[in-house]
Amino acid sequence: MLLTGAEIIIETLIEQGCDTVFGYPGGFVLNIYDELYKNSDRIKHIITAHEQGAAHAADGYARATGKVGVVIATSGPGVTNLVTGIATAFLDSTPIVAITGNVPLSMLGRDSFQEVDSTGITMPITKHNYIVKDVKDLASIIREAFVVAKSGRPGPVLVDVPKDIQLAKCEFEPVGMLEAEPKRKVSDNFLSKCAALINASERPYIYCGGGVIAADASEEIKALSLKLGAPIGLSIMGLSSIPRDFPNWLGMMGMHGRYSSTKANYEADLIIALGVRFSDRATGDKNKFKRDAKIIHIDIDPAELNKNIDSTISSAGDIKNAVGRLLPLIEDKDRTPWQRRIDELRADEEKYAPQNVGRLTPQKIIAALQNCTSKDTIVVTDVGQHQMWTAQNYKLYKPRTLLTSGGLGTMGFGMGAAIGASVAKGKAQTVLVTGDGSFGMNLTELATAVSQNLPLRIVIMNNGVLGMVRQWQTLFFGKRYSNTTLNRKTDFVRLAKAFGAAGVRITDESELDSAMKKAFQTDGPVVIDCIIDMDENVYPMIPAGGSIEDIILN
Amino acid sequence: MRQDQFILGVIVSNHFGVLTRVSGLFSRRGYNIDSLNVSETEDPKFSRMTIIVTGDDYIKNQIVKQLSKLRDVKKVELLPADATVLREHMLIKLDIKGHSISEITEAANIFRAKVIDFNADSVTIEMTGESSKLDAFIDYAKTFGIIELCRAGALAVKRGPGALNGEYNED
Structure with missing residues (x-):
């Protein structure tokens, strides 16, 4: 059939399994939006308040479902507003396809007007990108974009479609x-080498990252862990x-990881490292991390092998397949002393748990939150102290239930990503844990959550400061709090109401549980503004580039 | 070729933007390109790049793997320095005022270079060879005075009947 480029875009999106797109209209995507209007019964479009929110929403949708997330934006500022969202997805290996309009080929x-070099700008932050210069290539390029986004190590792909290509017709x-x-x-040969190292090991440790979820x-x-009697440590991306x-x-290891795990x-x-890239936040000092331990590294991306840490043996491949084939090669071995040692470390850890009697602490907020959620609830975070408190304390039971910007560390990720996850999960409640700093970056998306009447619970750990930077200033900059004390007078409860959402403030431990429960009974989005002390710090902490010897416990 | 340099033969799709993707990868990962040559192959669907890079084994390893991840890169091979024919091409224009023409043609002959343009004040010489030979001629030419110099990046093929092999083996 003879279709216009804009029609082809909608048809290929639907054909490739996309039922929801996030985006923002504009001059050079008008034709695409006209087709979205005509096809609103076949494909849902969620309009956000800002293209960055739409990019994070597509990312959140992809993280929550494992499907490819799709975002549409216009040329120029539409594209530049996507950039942070695309880079966030790139660093965390999330499959998204961004469709952008552009000025006609001749222009x-x-x-x-509103022209930027969209493919040039996004080249280093996409797996691949395309500019379509002939409508005959359009369908195959969009199809290929989906395949590239979800194949191997997933990631973002951008397809730039000039306006005249949207208008041109082809079969x-x-x-x-x-x-x-x-x-x-x-290979089998690699697996037998793995088995030899594992069978000889007295103290094996399995270290899982986001690749485990993708696989x-x-x-x-x-x-494997049960067969070996090996503890499992996690990167923040592998936490769920x-x-x-x-x-x-054993939980998260690294800079703000649990003492026992690190x-x-x-x-x-x-160390049996699966689907990780040995981020500097996880390893700290690379030499001390490696010591004389043997390291087995398996990842889907060959470029990650021996990139950040030299492993003893490494191979690129599907982790599910590799570990499944490895299991029968593992011999029974008594590792009771190692398990006893792990139990000791767990017991030691209890000693370092924060006491904080009588005040509203982040740990208590997370515990109250946990009481209101189920094992299926998706928890999204922004970036900073609240992110680490959530990662350390919120108990996760299923893959894809924690969505967080681990690689790029994007403040402002949370609102968009939570909207994407909430749209994907329908009536199920979705939680965003954020800070007053991060929330301030993209709080306009509250408008989107309200317009969609999403059951989104937004917990703000409100300390009036940029807490994580302040923590570094406390520890390493002589308490010179340069530009981290905000002195804002924002009333988040009234702000929520102004947006048409519900809002509640919690200032005291005594009201925490009941207020949290009540908030979770609200229909539609609700902002839960929890006032905490500005000097709450995240512990344990291993300073950047440090090792376990440098750990600050409390 | 210095000891810390290596040669990459790369087959890429022959369409716009590919050179930017390849050179962009080098710059954002902080690798130095010493020379880069690119042109269409016998099959117009593909281009071939010859890239000379300075770096240690770590960089060598990473470059091959990162290049292999680019969708437009079809084959990447590290060409062994001791089993590769490497040639550079150069056009050099010399100021010959105050010198005799025979002086310069004689030198060109010794270096197996060709005079391709000539007038009372200047001579342009074309020369092909290994980098060290070109360097030596440039050094000598300074006695005349170099008006301008245009030097192409190295071209490289492996010795023997084999073509570029891009099979990646991770084990």
Whole structure:
């Protein structure tokens, strides 16, 4: 059938399994929006308050569902507003496709109104990007964009479509949804080398990252852990991959990781690293991290092997497949002393738990929040102290239930991502834990949450300061609080009401549980403004580039 | 070739933007390109790049893997310095005022270079060879005075019958 470019975009999006897009209209996507109007029964469009919110929403949608998230924006400022969202998805390996309009081909390169070099700007933050210069290529490029986004290590892809391509007509044949490219597999030879290292190990430690969630490999890794008697430590991106009640769970390791998890990692004689990239936030001092321990590294992306840490052996391949094939090669071995040591570390950790009697602490807020949620609830965070408190204390039980900007550390990620997750999850409640600083960055998206009547619970840990930066200033800059004391007079409860949302303030521990419960019974979005002390710090903390020897416990 | 340099042969899709993708990857990861040459191959769908890079084994390893991730890169191979034919091409224009023409043609002959343009005041010489030979000629030419110099990046193919092999093996 003969279709216009704009019609082809809608048809290929639907064909590739997309039922919801996030975006913001504008001059050079008018034709696409006209088709969205005509096809509103087949594809839902969520308009945000700002393109950045739309990009984070597509990202949140993708993280929550595992599907490709889609965002549409106009040329020029539409594209530049997407940039932070695309980079966030790139650093955390989330599959999104961004469709952007551009000026007509004949106007390109002339600094036309609302023209920027969209593919040039997004080149270093996408897996691949395209500018469509012939309508005959449009359908195949959009299809390829979906395949690239979800294949191998997932990531964002941008397709720039000049206005005249949206208007031009060509023949269109539907092809059906395309599968991701087959994942590479590690060799038998590599697995037998892994088995030899594992079978010889007295103190193995499994270290899981976001790649485990992407590979859906949680069950295989739990089986490996039980067979080995090995504890499992997690990066923040891998935090939801292993349930909190799993017996060998040790939790997050690294800069703000749990004492037991980081310490056990340093005492291990073998680190089995799965779907991680050894981020500097997780490893600290690379040499001390490596010591004389053996390291096995498996990741879907070959470029991650020996990039940040030299491993003993490494291979690129699908983790689910690799660990599944590794299991039968593992010999039974008694590792009771190592398990006893892990129990000791767990017990030690209790000693360092914050006491904080009689005041509203972040830990108590997280506990009250936990009482109101289920194992399926998706929790989204922004970036800063509240993010670490959530990562340390909120108990996760299922993959894809914690959405957080781990790699880029994007303040302002939360509102958009929570909207995307909430749209994906329908009537189920979605939670955003944020700080007054992060919330301030993209709080305009409250308008989107209200217009969609999303059951979104927004918990603000409000300390009136940029807490994480302040913490560094406290510890490393002689308490010179340069530009981190906000002195704002924003009333978040009234702000919520102005946006048409509900709002409640919690200032005292005594009202915490009942106020939280009540907030969760509200229909539609609700802002829960929790006032905490500005000198609450995140502990443990290993200063940047440090090791377990430098850990600050409280 | 210095000890800390290496040669990459790269086959890429022959369309716009590919050079930017490749050079952008080098700059954002902080790798130095010493020279880069690109042109269409016998199959117009593909171009071939020859890239000379300075770096240690870590950089060498990362560059090959990062390049392999680019959608437009079809093959990447590290060409062994001791089993690769490497050639550079140069056009150099010399000021010959006060010198005899035979002086310069003689030198060109010794270096197996060709005079391709000539007038009373200047001579333009074309020269092909390994970098060190070109360097030596440039050094000598300074006695005349160099008006301008245009030097292409190195071209490289492996010795023997084999073509560029891009098979990646991670084990």
